[in-house]
Amino acid sequence: MTTTGRRCPTGLLLAAFWLLAACAAGPVPAQTTPQFDQRTISEDFVLRLVQITTSLRGVGIVDSTRINEFFARAGSSPFTQRLPDDDARASPVLWSYFFRNTQLYYGHVRHGAPVVGYYDPFSDFWLITRWDNSTTDPVLVQAGLVPSEVLADPEEPPEESPLPTWMRDMDEGALVKVLPERVARAVGGFEARFPFAARTPASMPVLSDAESHRERFRNRLSRFFSTLLALQADTRVSKIYLDVLDAVEDGDPLALRRLFDGPTHMPVTEVVSFPDPFRQDLEPVMYLPAEGGTLVLSGRIDNGRWYLLCAFDDAQSPNLGGIAYVDLFARAEER
Numbered sequence: 351m352t353t354t355g356r357r358c359p360t361g362l363l364l365a366a367f368w369l370l371a372a373c374a375a376g377p378v379p380a381q382t383t384p385q386f387d388q389r390t391i392s393e394d395f396v397l398r399l400v401q402i403t404t405s406l407r408g409v410g411i412v413d414s415t416r417i418n419e420f421f422a423r424a425g426s427s428p429f430t431q432r433l434p435d436d437d438a439r440a441s442p443v444l445w446s447y448f449f450r451n452t453q454l455y456y457g458h459v460r461h462g463a464p465v466v467g468y469y470d471p472f473s474d475f476w477l478i479t480r481w482d483n484s485t486t487d488p489v490l491v492q493a494g495l496v497p498s499e500v501l502a503d504p505e506e507p508p509e510e511s512p513l514p515t516w517m518r519d520m521d522e523g524a525l526v527k528v529l530p531e532r533v534a535r536a537v538g539g540f541e542a543r544f545p546f547a548a549r550t551p552a553s554m555p556v557l558s559d560a561e562s563h564r565e566r567f568r569n570r571l572s573r574f575f576s577t578l579l580a581l582q583a584d585t586r587v588s589k590i591y592l593d594v595l596d597a598v599e600d601g602d603p604l605a606l607r608r609l610f611d612g613p614t615h616m617p618v619t620e621v622v623s624f625p626d627p628f629r630q631d632l633e634p635v636m637y638l639p640a641e642g643g644t645l646v647l648s649g650r651i652d653n654g655r656w657y658l659l660c661a662f663d664d665a666q667s668p669n670l671g672g673i674a675y676v677d678l679f680a681r682a683e684e685r
Contacts, residue, residue, distance in 0.1 A: 396459050399481065399488045403454055403466045406479075406490070410449030410468075411651060414442045421490040423482075429493040433568040434561060444571040448473060450651050451635065453679055455537060457544025464488065465544045471533045471678050472636065473570040474498045474514035475563075476540065495563050498532075502539030510562070512569050525638075525645065526659060526676050534681035574636050581637035581646065587662050591634070591646055594660055594670060598622060598629050611669035621658075621673055628656050628675070643671060655679050 406421055414431045422428050433441045448470050457465040468477040480492035499509065511518060516525075516532040581588055590609060597605035601622045607614065622629070632648040635657065639645075643664040649657045661672035 395483060395488070399456070399459065399464055399466070400454075402488050403456075403479070403481075407449050407452060407454065407468065411446050414445035414449070418490070423489050423491070426491070428490050429479075430564075434565045436568060444568060444575060447571055447575050448475075448477070448567075451649070451654050452477075453654055455540050455544075457540065457546060458548055460547040461549035463491070467540050467544070469498070469533075469536060469540070471516070471529060471536070472514065472574055473567060474516065474532065474536065475567050475570070476501065476536070495567050497563060497566070498536035498539060500539075501543050502535050504539075504543070510566070512566065512573070514570060526674065530676070530678055530681040533678050534684070537679070537682035577637040578634055581634055584637075584644075586666070586668050587637075587644055587646070590662065590668055590670065591660065594673070595632050595648065598624075598658065599632065601626075601629065606670075606673070609670040611663070611665075611671075616673055618673070621675060624675055628653065632658055643668070647676075 402421065406417060409417055409420055417429045417431065418427045431441055431445055433444060451470045451472055452468040455467045455469060463483060464481045466479045466481065474497065476496045476498060478494050478496050479490055481488040482491045516529045519528045593609055594606065598621060603618050603622045606618050606622060628650065631650055633651060634646055635649050636647040637644060640661065643662050646660045647657045655678060657676050657678060659674050659676050660670060662668040663671045
């Protein structure tokens, strides 16, 4: 039987691996002014860009205060990790939550200054980064937080709602439908603004990193992170939730079926037969109220794409009401 006590340490070890990978990239050469070379970028540079920007995600999970140290030009600070009204201890925790749920998208990689977007579907925010290609290794020169609707609907001002669009649309459909649709729209907006192989304009404007954007970003992340504390406090749900994770990680369909209140038509065998790497070391990502019960989303700290969705009824002794794996980025790839 899987022991739940090892989940958090394993996640930390995975995150530490990413940190070591970033350190292995070595120091960034010091320069005073970025000179964006408009030559065609080599395949080796693109590969190195992918390696380094993936490492940045890992460092963001472990300790966002060190992003500039590892990836920016010496003495510069393009990444601002401090969020409005947060103390020095809170901001890294929220950034860690953001980075663990992001997927990376690339624009302008063949010419000019490559643009890399880190997208978190839950907050519905992009961290847009720009990289200098005039050095041997890519160097981070710009980073800004952008709501997805700024890229998806550039002609419309972003809504100032404290809730991301997918949560406001929950009444129109289930989470498994609404959230992937929103992700597809957000990714489409990025790819339209930053085509993969397009040349970067020499005077590409700095994307707005407005204080209002950062405040909304902080509020959304704080809300989601607080749901994890609520899950921990809800001993009725947290107990059966841990039993679900044990059954899924052990690949035990009988143990999982016993957690339902009677016979079920849910794809239990499909869930426990999911590829092993996606079933191990799952950690809660979000705990949400739903009609007649609650929803819990779980994922791996090194994945950010596939999530296990569990629905629990609202009885005094909750039962598992539904379970499925969800690929949040499937609709984005169908486009």
